[in-house]
Amino acid sequence: MGRIRIENLSRTFGGVTAVDNIDLDIRDGDFLVLLGPSGCGKTTLLRMLAGLLEPTSGRILLDDEDITMAPARRRDVAMVFQNYALYPHLSVAKNLAFPLRVKKMRKADAAERVDTVAQQLDIAHLLGRKPKELSGGQRQRVAVGRAIVRNPKAFLMDEPLSNLDAKLRTATRRELTELHRRLGATFVYVTHDQVEAMTMATRIALLNNGALEQLGTPEDVYDRPASVFVAGFLGSPAMNLIDARVRTVGGAVVAATDGVHASLWPGQTEGRDIVLGIRPEHLRMADPGADLPVRLSVDVTSVENLGSEQVAYCEVGGSTICVRAPRPIALRPNRSAVLTADRAHLHLFDRATGRRLEWVDLPETTDPNSPVRPAVNRPTTESFVTGAV
Numbered sequence: 001m002g003r004i005r006i007e008n009l010s011r012t013f014g015g016v017t018a019v020d021n022i023d024l025d026i027r028d029g030d031f032l033v034l035l036g037p038s039g040c041g042k043t044t045l046l047r048m049l050a051g052l053l054e055p056t057s058g059r060i061l062l063d064d065e066d067i068t069m070a071p072a073r074r075r076d077v078a079m080v081f082q083n084y085a086l087y088p089h090l091s092v093a094k095n096l097a098f099p100l101r102v103k104k105m106r107k108a109d110a111a112e113r114v115d116t117v118a119q120q121l122d123i124a125h126l127l128g129r130k131p132k133e134l135s136g137g138q139r140q141r142v143a144v145g146r147a148i149v150r151n152p153k154a155f156l157m158d159e160p161l162s163n164l165d166a167k168l169r170t171a172t173r174r175e176l177t178e179l180h181r182r183l184g185a186t187f188v189y190v191t192h193d194q195v196e197a198m199t200m201a202t203r204i205a206l207l208n209n210g211a212l213e214q215l216g217t218p219e220d221v222y223d224r225p226a227s228v229f230v231a232g233f234l235g236s237p238a239m240n241l242i243d244a245r246v247r248t249v250g251g252a253v254v255a256a257t258d259g260v261h262a263s264l265w266p267g268q269t270e271g272r273d274i275v276l277g278i279r280p281e282h283l284r285m286a287d288p289g290a291d292l293p294v295r296l297s298v299d300v301t302s303v304e305n306l307g308s309e310q311v312a313y314c315e316v317g318g319s320t321i322c323v324r325a326p327r328p329i330a331l332r333p334n335r336s337a338v339l340t341a342d343r344a345h346l347h348l349f350d351r352a353t354g355r356r357l358e359w360v361d362l363p364e365t366t367d368p369n370s371p372v373r374p375a376v377n378r379p380t381t382e383s384f385v386t387g388a389v
Helices: 042-050 092-102 107-120 136-148 166-183 194-200 218-223 228-233
Strands: 004-013 016-026 031-035 057-062 077-080 154-158 186-191 203-208 211-216 240-249 252-257 260-266 272-278 294-305 309-316 319-326 336-340 346-350
Touching: 004 042, 016 042, 016 057, 016 211, 031 042, 031 194, 042 077, 042 154, 042 186, 077 136, 092 107, 092 136, 107 136, 136 166, 166 194, 186 194, 194 218, 203 218, 203 228, 211 218, 211 228, 228 240, 228 272, 228 346, 240 260, 240 319, 252 272, 294 319
Parallel strands: 031 186, 031 203, 077 154, 154 186
Antiparallel strands: 004 016, 004 057, 203 211, 240 252, 240 272, 252 260, 260 294, 272 346, 294 309, 294 336, 309 319
């Protein structure tokens, strides 16, 4: 078992709050990625889980045992550091065996355990070498092996791939994902790299300024971002965010600003300032004369070539937006164009709070007098409902 529960956990340094009252349930067997920009509190949170920092308030429970104040050596967790933290004067075999020596395991049993882990990680041929004789990827495997050899309840990893080049980082991502699948253990993994988070995690906890912005599967946080921050952080390029206003026009609820008009659903609503979000891959060119429920009249400023794809940068209503599409993209610099998107791919956020405004799918109807229309999303009440984390 390796379930970790974090209850109202906070940590302050002087007058600065690094981790702000976080509640988090990390399930047994999760690969939970703590994601966020530099300084958001993810490493501080990980170090509290490891016992390297004491919380200012709150509790940490491992399989229902309160370990909040337990010293690091008494916690059944293993930490993999960003710089690997290998002993330079010891061989790979002795680095792997070191945690077992601390536990006073019999030499024969320790040697057998080291050999098993070395075979798992394909580093058996490196056991006689010193860390300085290893490549970055090999050192990383040794650091992971030293954690595995303990057979802990949970693995804590602090940006373990950040020192690797791009090609090796991609290969090692796959290796760690496969390792998690084989071990079935709980992984808590810190990164600021959204590609690592999206490709490796079973769930992502996205942090901002020490607080938890959203917790969910990679698909959840990408497809239904809980806030403007999440929408702007995830994605490459990130979600297009346009300041707009929702109001009633001609019996329909619309979101509009200069150059942007999106008819959302039939009915009425109170006027409200919002942020309209659209992923770059969901925008496409449209016929300028077409009657479009979602219409953006843009000026194209530049186009970037990414190999199989291109990204066009456009100006609309004082905002810069991106369009991502397979090469060759039909947009050209210094020209005007009309873009559209499906209404199902629009995201609305409250401009004052930055939180998502929830939508629900209503059942289809064949009654022409009904306010409900097929395949049209409406809010859960006459007023918008702000979504929770």
